Amino acid sequence: MEWNHSLNTQGLARGGMKKRGVTSKDVAKLAGVSQSAVSRCFSPHAKVSEATRQKIHKAARELGYRPNSIARSLITRSSQTVAVVFQSLENPFYSTMLERASRFFQEQGYFLQLFAASPGDSIDDVIDGLIRSQVEGVLMLAITLDAEQAAMLTDLSIPIVIINRTVAYDGVSQVSGDNFHGGYWAAQHLVRCGHQRFAYLAGLDGTSTSDQRRDGFIAGLADKGAELHSQDIGNYRYDDALLAARRLLSSSTPPDAIFAANDLMALAVMEAARHEFHLSVPEELAIIGFDDVPMAAWPSHALTSLAQPVTDMIARATELLMTQIHDPETIPQHIKLPVVPMVRGSTRSLR
Amino acid sequence: MEWNHSLNTQGLARGGMKKRGVTSKDVAKLAGVSQSAVSRCFSPHAKVSEATRQKIHKAARELGYRPNSIARSLITRSSQTVAVVFQSLENPFYSTMLERASRFFQEQGYFLQLFAASPGDSIDDVIDGLIRSQVEGVLMLAITLDAEQAAMLTDLSIPIVIINRTVAYDGVSQVSGDNFHGGYWAAQHLVRCGHQRFAYLAGLDGTSTSDQRRDGFIAGLADKGAELHSQDIGNYRYDDALLAARRLLSSSTPPDAIFAANDLMALAVMEAARHEFHLSVPEELAIIGFDDVPMAAWPSHALTSLAQPVTDMIARATELLMTQIHDPETIPQHIKLPVVPMVRGSTRSLR
DNA sequence: GTGAAAGCGCTAACAT
DNA sequence: ATGTTAGCGCTTTCAC
Numbered sequence: 001m002e003w004n005h006s007l008n009t010q011g012l013a014r015g016g017m018k019k020r021g022v023t024s025k026d027v028a029k030l031a032g033v034s035q036s037a038v039s040r041c042f043s044p045h046a047k048v049s050e051a052t053r054q055k056i057h058k059a060a061r062e063l064g065y066r067p068n069s070i071a072r073s074l075i076t077r078s079s080q081t082v083a084v085v086f087q088s089l090e091n092p093f094y095s096t097m098l099e100r101a102s103r104f105f106q107e108q109g110y111f112l113q114l115f116a117a118s119p120g121d122s123i124d125d126v127i128d129g130l131i132r133s134q135v136e137g138v139l140m141l142a143i144t145l146d147a148e149q150a151a152m153l154t155d156l157s158i159p160i161v162i163i164n165r166t167v168a169y170d171g172v173s174q175v176s177g178d179n180f181h182g183g184y185w186a187a188q189h190l191v192r193c194g195h196q197r198f199a200y201l202a203g204l205d206g207t208s209t210s211d212q213r214r215d216g217f218i219a220g221l222a223d224k225g226a227e228l229h230s231q232d233i234g235n236y237r238y239d240d241a242l243l244a245a246r247r248l249l250s251s252s253t254p255p256d257a258i259f260a261a262n263d264l265m266a267l268a269v270m271e272a273a274r275h276e277f278h279l280s281v282p283e284e285l286a287i288i289g290f291d292d293v294p295m296a297a298w299p300s301h302a303l304t305s306l307a308q309p310v311t312d313m314i315a316r317a318t319e320l321l322m323t324q325i326h327d328p329e330t331i332p333q334h335i336k337l338p339v340v341p342m343v344r345g346s347t348r349s350l351r
Numbered sequence: 352m353e354w355n356h357s358l359n360t361q362g363l364a365r366g367g368m369k370k371r372g373v374t375s376k377d378v379a380k381l382a383g384v385s386q387s388a389v390s391r392c393f394s395p396h397a398k399v400s401e402a403t404r405q406k407i408h409k410a411a412r413e414l415g416y417r418p419n420s421i422a423r424s425l426i427t428r429s430s431q432t433v434a435v436v437f438q439s440l441e442n443p444f445y446s447t448m449l450e451r452a453s454r455f456f457q458e459q460g461y462f463l464q465l466f467a468a469s470p471g472d473s474i475d476d477v478i479d480g481l482i483r484s485q486v487e488g489v490l491m492l493a494i495t496l497d498a499e500q501a502a503m504l505t506d507l508s509i510p511i512v513i514i515n516r517t518v519a520y521d522g523v524s525q526v527s528g529d530n531f532h533g534g535y536w537a538a539q540h541l542v543r544c545g546h547q548r549f550a551y552l553a554g555l556d557g558t559s560t561s562d563q564r565r566d567g568f569i570a571g572l573a574d575k576g577a578e579l580h581s582q583d584i585g586n587y588r589y590d591d592a593l594l595a596a597r598r599l600l601s602s603s604t605p606p607d608a609i610f611a612a613n614d615l616m617a618l619a620v621m622e623a624a625r626h627e628f629h630l631s632v633p634e635e636l637a638i639i640g641f642d643d644v645p646m647a648a649w650p651s652h653a654l655t656s657l658a659q660p661v662t663d664m665i666a667r668a669t670e671l672l673m674t675q676i677h678d679p680e681t682i683p684q685h686i687k688l689p690v691v692p693m694v695r696g697s698t699r700s701l702r
Numbered sequence: 703g704t705g706a707a708a709g710c711g712c713t714a715a716c717a718t
Numbered sequence: 719a720t721g722t723t724a725g726c727g728c729t730t731t732c733a734c
Contacts (some may be wrong), residue, residue, distance in 0.1 A: 008725045023508055030661075034705045036730080039730085047703065067727085068728070074711065074727080076710085080729090118454070206495065300622060374711055376712095384720080388720060390711090403719080422711035425726045427726085561715085
């Protein structure tokens with residue numbers, strides 16, 4: 001204990017020196033109890049007498065003791081940590097979800113580790129990090145895994161919930177909007193409004209959301225005897241969508257209706273159409289987005305969009321993850337939530 | 352080892368059962384070496400012969416071994432984790448910073464733990480979490496600490512970098528824009544454009560950014576012989592700013608120029624002015640924001656704003672934090688970066 | 703109710 | 719270069 005003595009006499013006084021924190025042993029010594037008594041005292045179901053509880057808390061407060069959760073994790077084999085993996089936070093749809101998830105897990109007494117999946121890179125490095133840090137569950141924000149990657153985690157009984165992407169195998173939970181019907185509605189609505197040349201602005205190539213929305217859009221057109229006039233890709237990003245919009249609208253026979261795979265891109269189309277091509281929206285160009293981010297409702301944009309129930313989605317996803325963490329027998333679920341058309345000024349009124 | 356035997360014969364085969372992960376001991380046994388050899392093999396400066404390295408890696412790959420970083424953290428007393436604490440991610444200014452920070456720390460081999468500071472609540476709970484989880488550094492996104500709270504962390508030699516808030520004491524680093532001069536410029540610009548009634552839309556009450564921008568604004572007005580006509584508060588949030596804008600513009604003598612403490616609020620003012628009060632911007636109402644988020648530059652908004660160098664800010668902050676983590680002797684710095692006026696259509700042209 | 707003792711999975715001396 | 723040993727700070731039997 002001489003070591004701790006030196007800590008208290010000079011370690012705290014001088015700045016800059018790397019010192020170890022207060023341990024349960026220090027508290028035990030000051031309180032005159034055993035180290036295990038201190039440990040019990042900081043456990044939820046403390047079997048300690050009121051008298052010792054007092055002594056220990058007093059000593060703990062004096063020393064500024066906080067249980068080291070790393071040591072706790074090692075012995076209990078539970079990190080009390082969940083991971084959130086994301087691609088990009090440019091879309092407020094995802095930053096909102098992250099914020100909600102963060103608050104939710106924090107309330108549940110869990111820590112949240114954040115992992116960024118770089119667009120180009122493989123996600124294997126992220127998976128490695130997830131396993132090394134022993135997270136107890138993973139929330140994937142618009143991240144796809146193949147079956148093998150998912151198995152790496154689920155084999156270690158680390159549950160996964162994927163938001164806004166669908167995968168073809170079981171074993172992971174997923175929560176997403178009804179992309180197909182969203183696309184379908186967009187097509188039917190545009191046809192009903194009397195448009196002729198329908199373009200699709202895709203999100204990220206090969207993502208389930210983008211593909212399903214496109215498939216629904218094409219099916220919706222087909223059922224009205226119409227077909228896709230043109231398409232381009234905007235990677236779900238504003239800047240890329242701006243470039244795509246310019247390409248689409250520069251055509252000698254440009255589309256008169258564009259369905260974009262998310263609002264961010266739809267708004268880029270709107271900016272380009274109005275301010276670069278001087279088209280009136282919706283008379284000369286109708287635009288529909290997806291997500292219904294708050295900006296879509298701003299009167300300047302008045303973007304018709306398919307609202308994804310973001311509050312519901314993140315709540316279902318986080319609760320599902322917690323359930324699976326607490327009971328590993330829980331069957332992973334595939335939840336598909338309805339999307340709701342929000343008709344605004346970026347599409348013509350019917351008739 | 353009988354335990355591990357049962358693990359391998361049935362644990363992996365059956366699903367749903369909670370099993371422990373592969374440890375360095377398992378790998379050692381399979382490779383026919385000591386456990387410490389395995390440990391060395393996964394350390395940066397491995398002093399192992401090529402032969403054993405091969406054997407170990409082969410065994411590790413076979414078993415799917417990954418070092419348990421919790422155990423490593425316990426012995427090395429370093430969690431390889433930094434924390435980011437935020438209030439809200441509604442403003443893309445912060446979600447962008449978070450994304451950048453996440454990628455930066457990940458590249459440096461650090462984990463990132465995310466903590467949400469609830470608006471009303473004290474952040475003592477967050478501080479408790481930071482200490483318990485033994486983070487090695489803390490990035491505060493627009494979070495203020497008082498001296499005592501900061502000392503809790505710095506006494507444990509956990510460096511803190513505060514972004515976009517300033518505090519009056521030393522011991523923590525801070526990176527922010529030059530709020531005062533930003534406000535000063537806004538005032539001078541509005542006066543030069545010929546406006547008469549100047550309103551300030553404050554951010555969150557008592558935050559350094561909001562106060563400094565207001566003080567600069569008032570000083571800028573005063574130097575032109577003008578003064579503040581009215582002010583209101585929007586809590587840095589879109590919705591609250593919308594309400595504030597309605598209050599300001601409903602006055603019998605409404606302002607003809609509003610300086611908002613951030614772009615999100617400025618855009619709310621713009622929406623209300625144009626679409627609810629049918630005012631032309633900038634002829635009847637000039638608007639200036641702060642931050643220069645991407646949306647500000649969209650032609651529909653063309654918001655004059657004071658650009659904060661977000662890329663620079665987050666880079667300086669993260670690098671500073673890493674420096675302080677690696678060398679505890681590093682003196683905390685207070686960095687104030689210049690803000691750059693971006694003149695756009697929401698203010699009249701001069702003369 | 704309380705303490706002694708045995709680890710959790712790893713790293714880091716210290717021998718060899 | 720490799721193995722042996724002693725912990726990191728905590729939780730959790732197990733006696734008492």
